Amino acid sequence: MVEALGTHLRKWSERLDRQAEVSRNVLDTRLGAASWSGLAADVFSDRLRSLTASASDAAARHAEGVEAATRWSASMGLAQSSADRALRDAADALADLELAQESVAALGAEHAALLSALSALQKAYASTEKPPPGKTAPSAGDVSAARRREQEASGDLTTARFAVEDAQERLEDAKRRAQDAKREYDAAERVFADTLDAALHDALTTVAKPERQAFASMVGKLSKISPTASVNATLMDTLKSLTPQELATLVADDPHILQQFWQHPPSPDQVAKWWSGLDPEAQGAFETAVPGVLGNLAGLPYAVRGRCNLEIYKAARSHPGTLTPQQRKVLAALGDVLADPSASLVCFNLDASVPMVAVGYGDLDTADTVTWAAPGMLSDAADATKDWSRSAKNLYNEQRRLDPGRTHGVVGWMGYDTPDLLTVNNPAAAQDGSWRFAAELDGTHATRAAKPAYVSVLAHSYGTTMAADALTHTKHRIDSFTMLGSAGIDTQVVKSLSDLHVKQSDGSAAIYTTAAQKDLLAPFGSVAGRRAEPNPEVAGPGWTMGGAQSFSSEGAVLPDGSVVKQTRGHSALGATLADDNPNPLNGTAPAGYGYLDLKTESLYNAAFTTIGLPGKVEGGLRPTR
Template sequence: MLLVAAALITASMHSLGVVESPVAPTTTSVAIVRTAAIVHDPATASRPVMTGGQDTVDTADLRAARGRTFLDDLVAIAPDRLAHAATEADVVATAMDHPPTAAEVTTWWSGLGSADRARLERDAPVVVGNLDGVPYTVRDHVNRAVLAAGLADPHTAASESAMLGQVRESLHRVADTPPKSLITLDTRGAGRAAIAIGDLDTAADVTVVVPGMFFTVTGQMVDFTATAGDLYAEQATLAPVAAPASGTGVAVVAWMGYRTPDLSNILSLDLAKTGAARLERTVDGIRELRDGQQPRLGIVAHSYGSTTALMALASGHMSADSLTVLGSPGSDVTNASELAVSSGEVFVGGAHWDPIAGSGYFGTDPGVAGFGSTILDLAGGVDPEDAGDLFRRPVGHNDYLKPGTASLHDVALIAVGRGDMVRDGIRQGNGRGEGVVGASPDMYLVRPQDLQPRD
């Protein structure tokens, strides 16, 4: 039944231009930054550090290296070989798929001299820009250079140019809006990208938004980033009632950091497992760079992304102050006690006429009685804190984070540490209520108005 629901949702979205194609781009190339892409003074270049008793290391050594050795070899490789070596498939795969820990990266980067850092930013931007533990200002700088070089290169494949064009448009910033940072850019295959809205280094509240099925960088990065911006704006308006935390302001990450499923693999959990590991590394990087000034960190996950987030938080490798899942098809987690989330801070939302929420396709529905979660009351109505503020009821599978919905307001309250206000406003106890439609064949018809693209 999940396949039927997914097909109908995709067809409705495609007809409205929300999904460009359920098929992932086939490009496998990695954008290469030309030497002139980043301004650099050759006079600042320094001699590579000694590694293993040698002045330099071989490219083959770098391809085979892992952990801290990989990082040291990046610095020790001959300067005239670095630019080429850092774009080899095996080296890029290590940096993006099997990287050193954020702690190793942070220690390594902080120990480098300014000349070595400048050389790495210039000649190995694809690697440096995707290592969790490298400062976000550096990652944004080099990833934007990779982006610009890829768009300017006449040899860039059309599918990759389309992907990069979406990222460039997503980064567009108008006056009086928060800054954006490109903290992940991977052009291999279907592509991956993550854009932070706000300052990850200083924000009191950091929220990572994880998307579900059919989301691709090429098809939805602009809209997904705008959705993260809507959540940022809603959280910012709640600053007067936010609970105390280390830092100031908020930051929201539009994290398309894993390949989401399409119709060819929607029934598999393999992508969720890979995505969970990537999400763990992303959160580890945020925490490592904040060190003693930890932000209040929340995960907001939609659809298949909720399965991914539940896996990550049950792995023992990642923790969060809150978890909000929306339209969840479930996971193998059977109780909130299995999750590394602060007590009482697991929330579940299911919109009216959402055929995925409460289905339990991938295991236990986190909204069932006994799971230990708080079920959001998404019927809409008046905000008890402001009688003049009326929220509408979200409808369908893709309506949860749209402006003006009760769900967006609740998600923002949870993110700023005011889950108590959400719980106090709920009229029902634990377990699914009338707000979620039970799964039955006739409920898989998704109305076009439920899937309206962004205005």
């Protein structure tokens, strides 16, 4: 990999002075190295691509980096070869040393015995006394023979001792050569890192020094991630592999990585496991270093996400001149919404295809019930943050009023590019948004695994199309799904409501639906979009899809004598229209008469279905067929 890096850096550097566009072409082919792919290659390619603006000035420095990479590659090879030889020599020397030591021990004993025998013979030969009966005095030849044997043994012993010394010297030499190889490798690595840092320092003036220092380490770690892994799995491995500083360097170098985390979120279950495995100090370091990653990371505690998103929100507000008109509209709307102490910023992604946010109400980390509310067409965050947040807050307040014995949480999710009047008949927006929404639902299950919540989805209009798609992607089943004024179910994705990952309640799927008689737009949208209408009683001449349980939104007098109002149009919240507004198909309900307006039967009944109390729905439930 180092050789490939050096080769392509050299090509890039040689061409910088002549034509910057050539370097862009090279980089756009991922450095031309078929064997180097995956996130590491992408990150490194992006880093080099950013240098083309100052191509001429950076050419000399990158040439130095090429030389350093080449020297490091050669040094690694030599050091490794030297280390391998040293290890082999050490093993051989150690084996020889053991054999030589055994020989010395054996020959030493033999020599001592022969020396003792020689001494006895010499003494007997020199004696003038008559030998004992049965014994003969040794001859001069006997003494000479014994001396030769002793001398031969002494020579063998000396040779064996020399062998021990030689093996010890070879072992020490092998150790010394191994240490030298390591020092050479470390020195070459430092030279490479320093030279590469110098090159990047001059070429990347916008990158802070700690980020430059972390870059080489970051790329090395990323290169170990399988290039064939899915984007979701790659991002999860990235979280596991990098330190907070390295991940911050990655984000600073390639801000688009934040959109990859949004579009291809890692498994929420794995995210929750990773986070719980960090100590508080490490968690704090990640919060400080990469709030833009953590704020939208499904599977993390909502308190963590809220703090991180608030930091990014404040940073964006401090630089309004860099924002688009849509982004400024979102920030202005959030300023009012977040003034509510019960509100939190669950998602915040200003740089998506359109700004995307989610506003939570209640303590989502501890609430007994958590409802995710998805809007329909014309509900991008730039235009709908205030109204959809108010819709979510209305539902939250109604849940608390009707069920004060438990705690509740509601998320007003504006996390997809909602269609307009021209694109509402196209299923693409629903299909695209469904994957992210599914990840958020699984994220609630993951982060609340220790204390599970009742998890529900409420969706309005085209939001029911998107949410139904999402409920075919979730890993975990939700507890209930409530549809208000559905614009129809996409039969390309959902063949039957039984395909949805929704639990049962009292023997039936906990899927609930309502359509007001004066809502003429929803059934028209189903027909125009060739989608299946889940409310057969209002269906036009198109497909219907049974399997839900229907409730009324036509208004009623409750047992306590209070009145809940009828829904008189399609919108979630009603509005006062100008006299000359034709309001085709009652697309906008009168003020106070939308599906999620206060004191409407629709809101009253939806509050019960979303917290697991369908038996309290006014007027009861009717199975749809």
